[in-house]
Amino acid sequence: MNGNPPAEGPTVNTVLGPVPASELGVISVHEALLSVVPGAEHAFDVTIDRAEIFEALAAKLRDFRGHGGGTIVDSTGMFHGRDVRLLEALSRATGVHIVASTGMGPEELLGGYFLTPQTNPPTPWPAEKFADLFGKEVTEGMVVPRVERRGAAGLVTTTATREGMTATDESLFRGAAHAAVSTGVPVSIRFGADAVHDLEIVLDEGLPAGRVVVGGLDRTDAYAAGWPLAVARRGAYVALDHVGTEGDGHVSDAERAALVAELVESGHGDRVLLSIGTPGVSKGEPTRDLTPEQPWSHLLTTFVPLLKTRGLSDEDVQRIVVDNPRDLLTVGPHAAHEQEVA
């Protein structure tokens, strides 16, 4: 089905099939290859030329690989431009492993099918239905809408509303956690107004903290509140996932590097993850139409040297960009105690 021989030992779900976890190399965990605001595909002035998109993304992936990158995680979920066949072709053409995600959120980005279904009253979907929808994308394959299922999702991703988690966001978070518990893939959450609160929601569903990555912890509000350390203490992965972005509600790279050093010094080096978070190609968000030529290699060319000036060793760096994301993405079962032993 995917051309890869059956993998031995721990594996990660990539768009080309399970790959031994040890082969992933440097991993960027919170990226978007093609990002499409839901609905933009229908807009009269938005062109979706898949050949052109492929060319642009392939160049950026080759650049990432040329600077030592191994794996990109497309954490856009199932309803923000994910194009499984395009991702497969990109992985084959560039040699970069691509892990695709299931999941959706926040509430504002959902289709009406989930929010105002054709029932009276129109009750939004509960967690269990989201769990089933997301879980099947791991066990049966990711949907190419109304056509087929292809490949297995490598993680479940969801996001809370910036002003604070809504009731439907909570259903998404609980559903994502259920799907992760039953399938063994991790959960990626992007917090809304309170990182620790939002993390507790998925943990409340029995998901071990080591199976969760919390994104957006390099936002200025997270930095000010001390949430990176709080999340690490709770045992979840801390994603500083806007490396290279300064302003726009995010800390600078210098502050980011200091934060990484602080987490390492306080014994949480095994919980830090890094990512760029700039879409390779973006459709439907006018301010993001112009994306950088070399978005993802910045991590290795610029930010890692900055970390070393902060006193991080090669081993620290290796742990952050290779070992931590590898452990996160490795498909379970993961009992809570295993996480502690590991």
Added chain:
Amino acid sequence: MPRVNTVLGPIPTEELGLVAVHEHIGYGMPGSELDTRWWKTPEERYDETVPKLRQFHEYGGGTFVDATGICNGRDVNYYQSLSEKTGVHIVASTGFVGGDTALPFFARATVDYLAAHFTHEITVGIGNTGGKAGIIKVGVSRGGRMTDLDKRIYRAAARAALATGVPVLTHLAIDAENAIAIFTEEGLPLDRVLFGHVDDGVNADKTRDTWIADQGGRIGFDTFGYETELPDPPFWARPRKERLEHFLRFIGEGRLHQVLASADANCSPLGWPGVEGHTVNYIFEDLIPDLRAAGLDEAAIRTIFVDNPASFLSIAN
């Protein structure tokens, strides 16, 4: 010369024939395409759809107006193939069934952008299909009151209707004061608006159908066939006799020239089970016989199904 945009190009109004003015080839809420429980193979979709359209054509049906908005599974190149192979004219919609069926890209858009988008779909085409929209769909979100987004869509629709001459078709006619205020502010004559679903089982009591008609709007009795007598009726079903009497009472008050009638059936539903046994052909198999039995003459039936839709759908300029 009066003309109407169909998915295969403009046709003279004279060619419309009998019109089913509020129908769906296949409707699904946005996001339903992600849920495999509703998926059908292309073979199944054609198999469920083509016989209904052929039957419609054989009964003497001329034109099928598809009221499926953007993001609801509207599929214009599929409609083009269906129209070409069955001989039924198909008119496609631009616009949205309601704010709650507009995806975030459009939900965030300004009135100007929405108007430009609708106008583009009417004058240039929908996507890369070459097919142009012949009507603008708007509607009231679930909950009974127009939301801010619903209002932006109504306002944009009014502007696009004025710019292009294409009419507006509403999903639900509740909260009509707000709708009419917007159309009036924008200067759109109300005979360019068909206020739909005045007859459904949930909303009929809350819909000021005669008031809307007095303002000059056209009135859609367009959920004929969704009856409580069905084995598994949907929540908007209504007793057959009650709907028919509502309709007869309404046209009996001198409003024959303001009404349109349709069945709002899905040929092959996309994101819901549909209603077994309910098709566009209810118009021929049940409704027209019921109207004849109630004493309507052939001229009145022609007014409802041919003349009124022709004057409504003709591009005004």
